[in-house]
Amino acid sequence: DQQVKQNSPSLSVQEGRISILNCDYTNSMFDYFLWYKKYPAEGPTFLISISSIKDKNEDGRFTVFLNKSAKHLSLHIVPSQPGDSAVYFCAAIESGGGADGLTFGKGTHLIIQP
Amino acid sequence: EAGVAQSPRYKIIEKRQSVAFWCNPISGHATLYWYQQILGQGPKLLIQFQNNGVVDDSQLPKDRFSAERLKGVDSTLKIQPAKLEDSAVYLCASRRDLNTIYFGEGSWLTVV
Numbered sequence: 001d002q003q004v005k006q007n008s009p010s011l012s013v014q015e016g017r018i019s020i021l022n023c024d025y026t027n028s029m030f031d032y033f034l035w036y037k038k039y040p041a042e043g044p045t046f047l048i049s050i051s052s053i054k055d056k057n058e059d060g061r062f063t064v065f066l067n068k069s070a071k072h073l074s075l076h077i078v079p080s081q082p083g084d085s086a087v088y089f090c091a092a093i094e095s096g097g098g099a100d101g102l103t104f105g106k107g108t109h110l111i112i113q114p
Numbered sequence: 115e116a117g118v119a120q121s122p123r124y125k126i127i128e129k130r131q132s133v134a135f136w137c138n139p140i141s142g143h144a145t146l147y148w149y150q151q152i153l154g155q156g157p158k159l160l161i162q163f164q165n166n167g168v169v170d171d172s173q174l175p176k177d178r179f180s181a182e183r184l185k186g187v188d189s190t191l192k193i194q195p196a197k198l199e200d201s202a203v204y205l206c207a208s209r210r211d212l213n214t215i216y217f218g219e220g221s222w223l224t225v226v
Contacts (some may be wrong), residue, residue: 032212043118043205043217044157090155095212098118099170101147102207102215104156 003027004092006105014113019077021108023090027072030092033062034102035075038087047088048075077110085112116140117126118218120206126224132194135221139187140182143216145169147203148181148191157205163189196225 007025013019023033031052036044050057050064050073057064063076077084087109091102119138129204136175139146144165151165160179172184174181178197183189193200203220 006156034215036217041219043207043219045217046215049213091156093212098164098174099162100212101159101162101170102149104158104159105156106156 001026002105003030004103004105006088007107008108009106010109010111011029012111013080015082016079019075019080019084019110021075021077021088021110022092023073023075023105024071025092026071027092027094028071029094030103032092032095033064033066033092034071034093035062036091036104037084038089038107039073043071044089045093050112067105080110080112082112085110099111118206118208118216120218120221122221124218124222124224126226127156127196129198129225130195132192133196133223134190134192135204135206135223137189137191137206137218139206140190140210140216143204143208143210143211144186146183147207147209147215148189149207149217150181151203151205153202160191193223196223201225 034049035047040109048062066073077113087107089107148160151157160174161181163183166173166183181191205220207217209215
């Protein structure tokens with residue numbers, strides 16, 4: 001049973017446009033969410049996070065939106081740049097206890113077209 | 115600050131052989147994780163350490179996988195004997211707080 005789902009394996013967006021990556025989760029105990037970016041042959045790199053007490057967090061071109069009632073979050077990248085082409089992973093944490101490892105989705109491969 | 119260091123980067127072994135991966139976390143990070151990422155999947159948590167104690171190893175296949183973190187710093191992950199389905203990238207991550215979880219570049223294992 002996948003607790004974090006990224007239903008789009010790939011997404012193609014034109015340079016300069018908005019990229020929207022979606023993520024759904026099933027575990028209502030998750031209270032912290034993170035997005036990671038991964039280039040081939042490299043480890044995941046942290047992008048942006050959001051706590052469940054917020055509904056939006058912004059950092060430069062990256063904004064994450066959280067809809068707790070729908071158990072849905074999205075990552076917006078505006079404007080999209082060629083260097084944004086990578087695999088993006090959504091991850092969630094159930095904090096407050098000792099075991100608080102990340103639960104990842106399968107990833108979305110974002111391709112920015114020139 | 116220096117990142118999470120992992121070695122070896124690449125390893126090819128035959129099934130039933132053993133392999134060990136090493137991780138040096140970012141200095142001062144008490145929490146260390148090992149993840150397994152199979153091609154086309156997201157990383158899956160294998161084990162979490164807090165200093166040198168195990169916090170969560172519920173998804174570690176203990177019949178063949180073992181991990182230790184002596185002195186609460188470096189960690190090793192061992193697989194013995196390896197199976198074909200163990201072919202994956204093994205990622206080590208360390209953490210200061212929820213907002214600062216950093217991954218190493220990974221150790222790529224191919225079992226033939």
